[in-house]
Amino acid sequence: MITGSNLANWHQTVARIFESESDSESIYELLKGVEALVHGNSSMAILYPKKSTPQVTHHRLLANEKPSAQVGRYIDGAYLLDPFFRTAIDESSDGLFLLREVAPDAFDQTEYFRVYYSEANLSDEACYLVQGEDGTVASLSIGRAADLHGGRFSTDEVTLLRSLFPLVKSVLRKWILDRDRAETDTFGNRLDSALENFGNSILTKRECEVLHMTMRGHSIKSMAERLDASVDTIKTHRKHIYSKLDITSQSELFYLFISALRHHSESDKDPLVSLDQAS
Numbered sequence: 001m002i003t004g005s006n007l008a009n010w011h012q013t014v015a016r017i018f019e020s021e022s023d024s025e026s027i028y029e030l031l032k033g034v035e036a037l038v039h040g041n042s043s044m045a046i047l048y049p050k051k052s053t054p055q056v057t058h059h060r061l062l063a064n065e066k067p068s069a070q071v072g073r074y075i076d077g078a079y080l081l082d083p084f085f086r087t088a089i090d091e092s093s094d095g096l097f098l099l100r101e102v103a104p105d106a107f108d109q110t111e112y113f114r115v116y117y118s119e120a121n122l123s124d125e126a127c128y129l130v131q132g133e134d135g136t137v138a139s140l141s142i143g144r145a146a147d148l149h150g151g152r153f154s155t156d157e158v159t160l161l162r163s164l165f166p167l168v169k170s171v172l173r174k175w176i177l178d179r180d181r182a183e184t185d186t187f188g189n190r191l192d193s194a195l196e197n198f199g200n201s202i203l204t205k206r207e208c209e210v211l212h213m214t215m216r217g218h219s220i221k222s223m224a225e226r227l228d229a230s231v232d233t234i235k236t237h238r239k240h241i242y243s244k245l246d247i248t249s250q251s252e253l254f255y256l257f258i259s260a261l262r263h264h265s266e267s268d269k270d271p272l273v274s275l276d277q278a279s
Helices: 002-017 024-038 067-076 085-089 111-118 153-163 165-178 188-198 205-216 220-226 231-245 250-262 273-276
Strands: 041-050 055-060 095-098 122-131 137-145
Touching: 002 165, 024 041, 024 055, 024 137, 024 153, 024 165, 041 085, 055 067, 067 111, 067 250, 085 122, 085 137, 095 153, 095 165, 111 122, 111 250, 122 165, 137 165, 137 188, 153 165, 205 220, 205 231, 220 231, 231 250, 231 273, 250 273
Parallel strands: none
Antiparallel strands: 041 055, 041 137, 095 122, 122 137
């Protein structure tokens, strides 16, 4: 599970965390130390203030991961479809979570999965989530490439990661508390509203529900169960959605969503209205 050498290195990591002169330095040491313990090779620390855009403060990407997609597009609005973010916001959860625990049943068929996992050759991800008293969320994620150590984190590695949570929580809570509380925009809130209202100028209420669940990675069967509808009814809704939005695939839906967010004006509830006006 953990060798004497790894244990010694981890103790040195803990010492460096305590000796760090800034939150940024302590987060860096924590990321590097946890990665080494479980043979991770991609990591990221993100702060989600309640009333502003996410702040990706630390990241170490795989060689084939693109900052413009993995970080830039994520901040632009793709984070709203992130299963870890949804777990933090929708369930107000603290703890360590694995992608396979929080992702919807058809998540691997979404464009989000293709961009952030398949295309990046990332096969597994574990994420610590810590809630702040003011609604801010801090996350620290560790990823592993498909060709490294069997791809997925083992049971022992997951047990080890869970055992580190008290220390991780302490470091991340301090990070949240020490952040500058001055909030000069409401971009994050605006994007949350944009996701909720995406498509409602064109689609019916039930079609919007199906649209949002499709984007998050729910299968037709899952949607039927959650919406108390038949599979054929959900298929019909999907057909109408694609026709009304003039798209033919989930990939086109994903990029339509991101493009609409980039043009979204606070005066327009549905981001698609802003996109039409910009065309």
